[in-house]
Amino acid sequence: MLESNISARWLGEEPLELMTLALDVVESLAGPQARDEAERELFALERALAEELEGMQVAQHLLPCLYQGLGLSGDSETFFSIDNCLMNRVLARREGIPVSLGILLIHLCRRFGVKAEGICFPGHFLVRVWVKEEGVIIDPFTGRPLSRREIEQLLRGAQGNLARLTPEHLKGADDSEILARLLNVTKAAFIHDQQFGQALACSELLLRLKPDCPFERRDRGFLYEQLDCGRLAADDFEFFIEHCPEDPIADVLKAQIAGLDLSPKTLH
Template sequence: MLESNISERWHSDEPLDLMTLALDVVESLEGPAARDEAERELFALERALAEELEDMIAPLHLLPCLYDGLGFAGDSDTFFSVDNCLMNRVLARREGIPVSLGILLIHLCRRFGVDAEGINFPGHFLVRMWSEEEGAVIDPFTGRQLPRHEVELLLRGARGNLARLTPEHLKGTSDTEVLVRLLNVTKAAYINQQQFGQALACSELLLRLKPDCPFERRDRGFLYEQLDCGKLAADDFEFFIEHRPDDPIADVLKAQIAGLDLSPKTLH
């Protein structure tokens, strides 16, 4: 019932805000109690921020209130951790990574009447906050406004020294695409912790958003393989091969299928 309710919400005609989507992920992966706790933490944060912003005179004043006054920060020590991805844990710990802190920042901006949008920047999620006519590019990991040369450094760190910043890199993205990025990072964190069942749950959520994406089906196949579900893995690999026959990995997957145990297995 839980999964069907989330699926119905995600495919309804009613627009869902970004925080609702992130909390749906929490509910799906950790249960309704975790979502309830996250909502309580979020409500308390909004009240505290409202007090901090009582005399706010400019949109960018939200940043020092959130990062300095209320203690939110990027977690550099355990960056690649599920704790930094799931919103209930981010709110409880007041630490996260760029995409999770970015979702929180966008939510709070909108809550307090500041226009904001996500930027799916290579290697490092960014946020644009609008102050009068100009948009300021914010690093949600640090809460700092970034000048152009620092954005260029981020791009070179992700794409190499020959990369050149273009307007396309700083194009705003939809809330759904931000959710896709969060789910991909969360899935990778679970894989890093060898929690393949939870990674598979992330993959299933991604396929609710992009059911016909051959790359998502391929990735789910690898997770099924890790869970010794050879027949399910083969089905996903065959889907990829059928839809991307010229992709170099198609031949690799054919060899993978040949080595799979295709007897039925039950996932628990």
């Protein structure tokens, strides 16, 4: 029932705020109590930031107040941790990774009247914040503005030394793209911890956003396989093969299907 309610909200005509979407993910994966905790932490952070900013120019001082005054920071020690993905844990610790901190930064900018947008940059989520009518690209992991050279270094780190920065790399993302980015990172963190049921829940949410995506159906099939649900895995693999017959992995999946146990099983 919970997932169907969230699905209905996401597919409704009324656009949802980015933070609302991120809190929906928390509710779906960790339950209503975790969402309530996140909302309390968010309210406390907003109130503390308002106190820090009192009497200041908001656009110029929001980042220093948030990162230096209130201790928001990137977690480089346990980067691929669930704690850095789920917004209730990010808010409680005030630590996260670029996409989770980026969502929080975008929300707070908008909350305090500063224009901001997310950038689904390769390998490292970025945020563009408008200060004095000029868009400045911020690394949400550190709260620091980036030079063009530093952005090019990030690109080469993600795509190799031959990669060249183009305007397309710095295009603003819509909220559904940012949500998909968060869900993909969260799914990867659950897979890293071998929590395949939770990873499957992330995949299901991704399929709410893009129901006919063959690559997400393929990935869900691999998760079903890990959970010994051979028939469900085969259905997803067959969907991928039908829609991407020229993809090199299609032949691999055909062999995979042949080795699956296709007897019915109940997934709890």
